[in-house]
Amino acid sequence: MNNIGLPPLRWVSLVCAPLFLLACSKAPIPADMASAAEPVIVQEWSKHGGSDAEQRFSPLEQITPANVEQLGLAWAFDLGVSRGIEATPLVVDGVIYVTATWNKVSALDARTGELRWQFDPQVDRSKAADLCCDAVNRGVAYSDGKIITGTIDGRLIALDAKTGKKLWDVVTVDQSQPYTITGAPRIVNGKAIIGNGGAEYGVRGYVSAYDVNNGDMVWRFYTVPGNPADGFESPAMAKAAETWKGEWWKYGGGGTVWDSMAYDPELDLLYVGVGNGSPWNQNIRSPGGGDNLYLSSIVALRPETGEYVWHYQTTPGETWDYTATQHMILAELDIDGKPRKVIMQAPKNGFFYVIDRATGELLSAENYVPVNWATHIDTKTGRPAEVPEARWGGRAPHLQLPGPFGGHNWHPMSFSPDTGLVYIPAIEAPYIYSDDKNFSFKEGHWNTGADSAMGSLPTDMAQFKAIKAALKGRLLAWDPVKQRPAWQVEHGSPWNGGVLSTAGGLVFQGNADAKLVAYRADTGERLWDFFAQTGIVAPPISYELDGEQYLAVASGWGGTFTLVYGGLFPAGSDAGVGRLMVFKLGATAKLPVLAESTMAKPTPPASTANAATIAKGKQLYDNNCVVCHGDHVISSGLIPDLRWSPLLNSDEAFKAVVIDGGLTSRGMPAFRGIISESELKILRAYIISAANEGLEEKLGIGK
Template sequence: MKKQRIVVAMLSCLLVIAAGCNKPAPTNASAPAAAKAVPGATVDGARIIAADSEPGSWLSTGRTYSEQRFSPLKKITAENVSKLGLAWTYKLDVDRATEGTPIIVDGTMYVTGAYSIVSALDPVTGKELWKFDPQVPRDKDRDGCCDVANRGVAVWKGKVYVGAYDGRLIALDAATGAKVWDVDTVLDHNRSYTITGAPRIIKGKVIIGNGGAELGVRGYVSAYDAVDGKMIWRFFTVPGDPAKPAEDAAMKLALPTWKGKEWWSNGGGGTAWDSMAYDPDLDLLYVGTGNGSMWNRAVRSPGGGDNLFLSSIMAVRPDTGEYVWHYQTTPGDTWDYTATQHIILADLKFGDKVRKVLMQAPKNGFFYVIDRTTGELISAEKYGPANWASHVDMKTGRPVENPAADWAKKPALVSPGPLGAHNWQPMSFNPETGLVYIPMQEAIALYVPDQKQKFTGKGNWHMGSAPIALPENDAKALQGVMDMQKGHLIAWDPVAKKEVWRQSYVTVWNGGTLSTAGNLVFQGTADGRFVAYDAKNGKKLWETPANTGVMAGPVTFEINGEQYVTVEAGWGGAFPLALGGLSEPAKVKSEARVLTYKIGGTLKLAPPKNEPKIQPKQPTVTADAATINKGRDLYNGHCGMCHGPNTLAGSVIPDLRYLTQEKHDIFAGIVAGAYRAKGMPGFSDTLKPEDVEAVHQYIIKRANDLQADLSAKAK
């Protein structure tokens, strides 16, 4: 194996997250922890459409079908937000990616955590009413991109619906948490399909997409009957085997845009793993689609082509899944520029004309305003640094690419990298200020091609790129890479096409936003704070410690005349896992909790977690330099996606430089799968015994490097 390149640039984005380890699995069974009857979530389409008539509830993941994440509540205002305090907390089971949006309806709050565990809570006290664990296999994390996250539930006519990480769609009784039905949404169990997104329910149909493009799957969106779980339709986002008949007119349209003979065997990608919105007047469902499988378009589709419908916004009929229109934000995407980021619907006035628009700030760094009736592009301006394209040609609607950003045959340093200028963390739109509040970030990446990569089976990453590691034993170089990660909250005017104000943070991967009629914007931060800003000018008005990184989107609700603000706090996902030590400026551990605030709240959080302690004596390295180099390459290719490149771990998955002697003694067994129930996948299918020993020797070397560094600093 060739010696892996060491690169000083924002490089390990290319690792992003394929396998993982974790703490012991929670012990609660799939049956609810309690069966106490609670009010039953009597939500239907009419109630969601009329959501503004009951602003005290939060009925769907974006509050309304338009997904604006704006609340008309205004008892908490810019004038009194300084009196906001913690009312209650609820500890989630697993301290990993915490990305859910709570639903609050009929006196109950529904939240989700890692491994798709659902809890029903009293929204005033935080008391648990029931809990449901779908018993996702704890080593299933190897089959997903960016940790075992779940972004929330949907409620409809007395049921709660959750997409389980292993691909099941499950309906629960809203009153007791008892399972009513579950269906398997996975097209092919020989591929690594997952679900991380929240379902949407439209006209009695539960709409859900899947993830897995990095690991070689074909994307699609499915609709299931909310009553019995029967599949009603499935819309594929990329074509399948060209030797077989195309499933529908959309796939006939897409097929000529793919070239070569291998793309379909690599899966194709285009997964619809998060964003959706619905316009009931137009009766159109809007879905964002993701990156290609493989990333590298020269490997994926030799001969070029736009590769429809990768990185696109699709409009379909919710009754049938019929294609209506699309807009492709990144034709022939080769940088992992998904268009699965939050979609917002609004009516905006341009001059004397009000237009029904759709807005999105996808990974590629351009903010799009699109006519949601026709798919016509209205504007596309950069909201963050982006060197891959100079601009979008308004005549053609296509980006004008920078040839230097094409990494098909040689490495290229590109902005933004795979983390994107905006990722899954939801933005919000305040119709009173006319501004969109975007968790923007600057994250450059070096892409290095691997032209020989082919699909090698379930659980393996397929990007057409070479794995890259961070500098070893070079604190100055590592700091330089960290300094390239810049996070911001920006207020964007979609009519004037410009930034109005910004707040900057210590690093990337800050949380989603909530805006309110109280002239407030709420956002959690990567460095463990929950903050409120003046929505008009961006002035910071209030902040409180969260003791962990906050990524999820906040919500607000009102009960008995009192307004509350809730956020799921917890660190994880692509940045602190795959980028390992680059998340060090955040200086937080993962502690997954629901935090709820009200005016006059007085509760205090317990102190944050302590740092792990290095063992006083490390095993001795017995391997030669060649074996250590081999171990480094194998580690970065198989382990670094979760435990951090070059063992520079983040704060979620265990740092292997801190292994106890007991763990060293059973290292081979752990890698073989002895800890599957604790979240550590087995790798006996891909690593030979001599490979495992090389990895172990490399980890021992890195532990000794750390011990020497700490000893030198102590003198």
């Protein structure tokens, strides 16, 4: 157990059994792709995590520590967008499928990168206002000649895999509410399983199954109870309601299933990871406490009916944005001399869990990053031994590790049956949790019940350097049996890519410094890297065609950390490039040289506001704008920098966008009823002040 003690700085990071090897098939590709006389054998990546078990392990072994230096770029495809590319590509029948910002799907020849087709679902971009964590999505699913994709505005769409023609299109959410979809669907027995996001905005979470042939909904499982007066959808909801207090349903409750799932065909169990409460602050959501099931839980369901089987709650009474939506992996481990079928997770709360996947019994749990909200997990009860000060609602502010970014976020980890290690994109990013004294629930807007101003970094140079040193990211090789690190590699930023391990003895990960890197799986020795021109947050995959092993990864800097702090921590990444890159041994292709920006910054209006007005304006900004436009109004480059906006020259023009919604079609929400016209003038005065401050130069972070 590693406890920490940090100075009270007001800052934050907000916001193997063969059954489970890579889902590979060996089959001739269609006649229109190769001569019938010369069938080409492929080894595919046809499921999101490589297999139903989500191990993200490739059995391919052509690329090894001995020859990885010969790995080169075979081809690259410009996705046309660059904002937060998080997708896992799929490879089926020699075609690679990848998604980009705004849910655009591209189908490419997996050998050459030649475009086969593209599909644009024409999403309602105003729904970007309901996204906590950038306009992202994590990929598509494949089933029986169909590509299934979710959209930010809550639809599930089936496309013909050969042509891209739309086969069906269904709405999975109440589009009048702030639901979104960012996760990749999963396919189980002819059903497309999909969840949704929106907990910070006041929704009730659920996961649904749809018939892949026609889009008909087969079942729906709610993860938190609704208003008891309306009755409960299932016995599981009735039981969950016993663990809630007050009138939680008025706040939505949260518990969205926005990412991780896994499936065990032998046990016929679907595992879903459940998210945080709405609002975060349990004192508001469920006054009087309670476990608040099934927040922050792994829930096992019957995939045919959605029937509840068991659950394990990683964080009872969740109040820290400690989601359990992080990547889950199924494996067989030798524990106490006996083989156990387990499910493993490193959720946000900082503890690594090994759980019996048949029963939900906790087998072991230890912290994989420094933790100070709990001293340990009681293996008899399965519950954390909390530090009383961590229950911040109604108490003094608490500087805590992990913060809302978690010890591990959405970026997928990987398990190698060869080494027995789990490779985790780990994070250290503390946060000061404190009550929002002026909280009032506003449906469709940011509702955490936490004081967002605590997330603002100090502008004192010494304090800023101390914070930068405290923000850490690493690739952590974790032994799940011994529950301890095997090795680790430190990164320059906490926000780095998902992970792939291979039978060739390698681990691949992209990072914030725009590098795709290969490490030895047993020691962590760095063996090879490639400069991608932009940060990589997406996970790599590997596939084989014509006897050659390929490596593929989507690049494109973004995500919630980047939006809030990307301007203050640029980490060597250009925000303007998004690509799918494919590598193989001996390839020598080059990325095009980036043109340098010559755009001059306009001169902002003079700042005439007094210190009190600027302070009030900053509070308005931190509570309403920071999650997209960046701390201290320093943009990540993914969206326009407000300091140089021509709207600052006019109260009327500023009002037309911020209050009247003049740019909702581009994802800028309207704040009518949230910000008054008098407050708007104060907000504008603060942004003008920030534009004149020259903070980047003062802190030595200007590009």
